[in-house]
Amino acid sequence: MIRYIASRLLRAALTIALVVTFAFIVLRLSGDPATIILGPEAPPEAIEAFRHNWGLDRPVLVQYFDYFRAILRGDLGISMRDGRSAIELVGERIPATLALTIPALFLQLAIGIPAGVYAALHQGTAFDRTVMVSAVFGFAIPSFVLALALVLVFSVKLGWLPSGGRDSWMHAILPILTLGLGGAAALARFTRSAMLEVLGRPFIRTASAKGLPWAAVVRGHALPNAAIPTVTLVGFLVGSLIAGAVVVESVFSWPGVGRLLVVAVSNRDLAVVQCLLLLVAASMVTSNLIVDFLYGVLDPRLRQGARAGA
Amino acid sequence: MAGPLIRIEGLRVAFDGAPAVRGVDFAIHRGEALGIVGESGSGKSVTWLAALRLLPEKAVVEGRVSLDDDNLLEAPIERMEHLRGGRIGMIFQDPASALNPVLTIRRQMAEALALHRGLSGKSIDAEARRLLDLVGIPDAAGRLKSYPHEMSGGQNQRVMIAMALAGNPDLLIADEPTTALDVTIQAQILDLLQLVRRETDMALVLISHDLGVVAENCDRVAVMYAGRVVEEAPARTLFEAPRHPYTRGLIDALPTLDAPRRLVAIPGVVPDPRRMPPGCAFSPRCAHAAPACLGAVPELRRLEPGRRIACARAAELDLQPAATALPAETARPEVRA
Numbered sequence: 104m105i106r107y108i109a110s111r112l113l114r115a116a117l118t119i120a121l122v123v124t125f126a127f128i129v130l131r132l133s134g135d136p137a138t139i140i141l142g143p144e145a146p147p148e149a150i151e152a153f154r155h156n157w158g159l160d161r162p163v164l165v166q167y168f169d170y171f172r173a174i175l176r177g178d179l180g181i182s183m184r185d186g187r188s189a190i191e192l193v194g195e196r197i198p199a200t201l202a203l204t205i206p207a208l209f210l211q212l213a214i215g216i217p218a219g220v221y222a223a224l225h226q227g228t229a230f231d232r233t234v235m236v237s238a239v240f241g242f243a244i245p246s247f248v249l250a251l252a253l254v255l256v257f258s259v260k261l262g263w264l265p266s267g268g269r270d271s272w273m274h275a276i277l278p279i280l281t282l283g284l285g286g287a288a289a290l291a292r293f294t295r296s297a298m299l300e301v302l303g304r305p306f307i308r309t310a311s312a313k314g315l316p317w318a319a320v321v322r323g324h325a326l327p328n329a330a331i332p333t334v335t336l337v338g339f340l341v342g343s344l345i346a347g348a349v350v351v352e353s354v355f356s357w358p359g360v361g362r363l364l365v366v367a368v369s370n371r372d373l374a375v376v377q378c379l380l381l382l383v384a385a386s387m388v389t390s391n392l393i394v395d396f397l398y399g400v401l402d403p404r405l406r407q408g409a410r411a412g413a
Numbered sequence: 414m415a416g417p418l419i420r421i422e423g424l425r426v427a428f429d430g431a432p433a434v435r436g437v438d439f440a441i442h443r444g445e446a447l448g449i450v451g452e453s454g455s456g457k458s459v460t461w462l463a464a465l466r467l468l469p470e471k472a473v474v475e476g477r478v479s480l481d482d483d484n485l486l487e488a489p490i491e492r493m494e495h496l497r498g499g500r501i502g503m504i505f506q507d508p509a510s511a512l513n514p515v516l517t518i519r520r521q522m523a524e525a526l527a528l529h530r531g532l533s534g535k536s537i538d539a540e541a542r543r544l545l546d547l548v549g550i551p552d553a554a555g556r557l558k559s560y561p562h563e564m565s566g567g568q569n570q571r572v573m574i575a576m577a578l579a580g581n582p583d584l585l586i587a588d589e590p591t592t593a594l595d596v597t598i599q600a601q602i603l604d605l606l607q608l609v610r611r612e613t614d615m616a617l618v619l620i621s622h623d624l625g626v627v628a629e630n631c632d633r634v635a636v637m638y639a640g641r642v643v644e645e646a647p648a649r650t651l652f653e654a655p656r657h658p659y660t661r662g663l664i665d666a667l668p669t670l671d672a673p674r675r676l677v678a679i680p681g682v683v684p685d686p687r688r689m690p691p692g693c694a695f696s697p698r699c700a701h702a703a704p705a706c707l708g709a710v711p712e713l714r715r716l717e718p719g720r721r722i723a724c725a726r727a728a729e730l731d732l733q734p735a736a737t738a739l740p741a742e743t744a745r746p747e748v749r750a
């Protein structure tokens with residue numbers, strides 16, 4: 104188990120290093136911050152001064168290594184826009200984003216897993232078919248379309264919920280639904296097929312032949328096996344929640360990191376964008392680590408190599 | 414004489430309108446070993462899965478399965494749960510997939526011991542160790558902590574047997590318990606079943622493709638074809654003087670010392686359950702088929718004590734060993750791998 108975890112940690116560190124490098128390259132290639140921030144009309148001396156100030160006139164490799172060293176020190180630079188530290192700018196937005204993504208994840212788990220399990224146990228019933236159909240829709244509809252549809256119904260037509268801003272918990276409901284529903288449907292469908300696959304395996308019949316009541320067979324034998332593939336999907340959902348936050352925060356004018364990213368990119372605010380990408384990469388990598396760890400906990404076959412070695 | 418331990422009467426099973434078992438009767442006495450043979454799809458497994466109500470819901474089951482005063486097909490589900498694993502144990506073909514991959518052997522055995530013996534805590538460990546010792550697993554204490562993938566197929570099948578014995582059953586149904594194992598392990602598992610039977614006086618149903626295995630390990634053998642029993646007799650009698658053309662065919666197809674693999678397989682294939690031939694289901698493949706065979710499905714009749722045959726021409730046929738068997742010397746070079 105220890106070797107298993109160590110190898111995953113090493114891979115995680117490598118992933119983050121790659122993301123940092125990738126972010127550096129893409130941002131340097133995609134336009135000169137000086138002209139974008141100062142405007143195309145700015146006098147050449149001003150642009151020169153700006154570039155010198157931010158170190159943009161030095162060789163790219165030197166910039167890259169400086170940048171990497173700074174990150175290792177925990178220094179992610181200063182916003183070119185308002186001169187505050189990028190970490191501070193990003194940090195103050197994080198709670199707002201967590202206020203959407205964490206409830207959305209719980210919504211996905213609380214709806215998706217029970218619905219999927221129930222549908223598998225009642226295959227072919229009306230409930231099962233409803234789950235299947237809504238899963239197809241839930242996954243196919245882009246989140247901005249779902250967001251607009253929810254706004255049309257609950258804000259414009261019924262007037263029950265606000266359509267944007269962050270003044271009360273009421274404002275969070277529609278963004279959370281938008282973020283959570285698609286994933287809940289996908290999770291339900293996936294859980295259902297994982298359960299059906301497991302219920303068809305021979306050890307389920309062995310468990311029944313032993314005299315275990317059906318509920319105990321489902322709880323003790325089917326669920327622990329179906330959980331293994333389902334954990335993969337949950338890891339994937341966490342990733343798509345982060346991507347979804349960018350869209351949803353923009354649509355609902357929610358002041359989180361997603362909207363900050365949109366603004367920072369269009370401003371070429373390098374330090375802030377880099378800091379955000381690092382945050383996204385770190386959260387993806389963390390969720391993958393948790394998934395790998397859960398695999399190890401759930402599946403003894405994965406632990407075996409580590410046990411033989413350690 | 415006391416009545417049979419378990420009696421199956423008029424058992425019929427259909428899946429989506431296709432009959433898989435078409436009227437089967439069996440009676441098994443205490444301590445007796447009954448072998449069931451037949452080609453793939455003849456309904457051997459379905460018969461016993463139906464008796465224990467382990468088939469999916471879409472299976473339509475009719476008939477009666479009596480164990481003492483219970484009709485298993487109509488007993489409340491709680492009663493069934495008590496009988497499954499308690500009075501009737503069952504083990505399956507592929508032990509590696511018949512055990513749960515994410516649970517320890519201890520946990521899987523503990524379930525049976527808790528359900529049927531009311532054990533808990535330390536006494537579960539002690540009894541599980543005793544059972545693993547009984548089925549010949551070395552280092553039983555260590556093995557309790559193992560997972561199925563850490564053990565060989567033969568050891569997993571021993572665990573399955575130990576688990577089935579946990580409830581002290583009166584009957585063990587072994588559905589092709591050695592098919593997935595290699596030959597030396599097969600023999601060990603069959604020996605183990607015999608040993609267990611001697612020590613516990615439990616009845617055994619041994620399902621197999623292999624007439625030889627069944628003849629060596631059972632008192633009585635039933636041959637199934639297309640969802641029916643076509644012949645049933647004491648093992649030795651059946652082997653030496655089969656009365657049903659299908660049984661004759663199975664025996665002629667057996668390898669012998671002279672000809673490790675003879676070429677006399679029964680021509681043709683098992684009929685599609687949706688399109689059963691009229692009358693005797695074996696008639697399209699039977700060398701003795703006559704117009705009399707096509708009228709009604711032949712009844713399984715008692716021809717002499719302990720012997721039942723379902724063949725319209727049973728009384729008149731004298732089935733000699735197949736004349737087509739080649740001398741060993743010429744047969745050997747043509748053996749197909």
Ligand SMILES: Nc1ncnc2c1ncn2[C@@H]1O[C@H](COP(=O)(O)OP(=O)(O)OP(=O)(O)O)[C@@H](O)[C@H]1O
Pocket residue numbers: 428433451452453454455456457458459460469622686
């Ligand atoms: N769950 C099921 N759904 C539909 N048909 C089934 C099901 N289980 C068995 N059958 C059908 O029932 C018939 C008898 O199957 P059964 O498994 O009893 O054969 P068998 O004699 O045990 O063969 P084998 O030697 O291959 O195990 C087959 O035609 C099979 O296709």
Ligand code: SF4
Pocket residue numbers: 657658659693694695696697699700701702703706711723724725726727
């Ligand atoms: S009834 Fe006729 S066809 Fe069927 S086995 Fe007997 S002889 Fe052959």
Ligand SMILES: [Mg+2]
Pocket residue numbers: 457458459588589
């Ligand atoms: Mg079978």
